[in-house]
Amino acid sequence: MFHRPRLDVRRGLCGLIASLGLGTAALADDDQRADRLPLLPTYRxxxxxxxxVYPPGMLPAASWRRLMTQLPRHYGTDASLDPATVKELSAWLVAHAGTSRRVREEPAEDRITRSAWFIRQHDEVSAATWKLPAVKSAANCAACHAQAEKGDFNEHDVHIPR
Known part of the structure; x- marks a missing residue:
């Protein structure tokens, strides 16, 4: 049986989505929109x-809760804040935390760089690249993502140092 009209509808929808500048991933992944969330001034x-300042959609709520309760031991640094600021930041981070299937799992040590989605997105980056003086670690997003400070991690704007 030949289903040509259904194919034409799909092509039309794909064309419409492309003309609007929307990728299918953006439609399927709520966290794509969360990555463009204006940052809370206190957070910045x-x-x-x-x-x-990592977009809150990069981690699930449980990870943000733990991170905010462990600020005196924040990955080897004392990042303590006054209780009112902790409360404000925690509420905002949890409210905008990642909820998609991609982000729902809690990564080891609540590190974005240890999450399955991060590892998949960076699987082509060699171990030697992470050790370059201009990069130093996977947590240094700005080394390769020129717009990281704006919360934009689009892979089309990546420039890996040599």
Missing amino acids: QECAACHV
């Missing part, structure tokens, strides 16, 4: 002092 102020 407190967290960007030491590292890239």
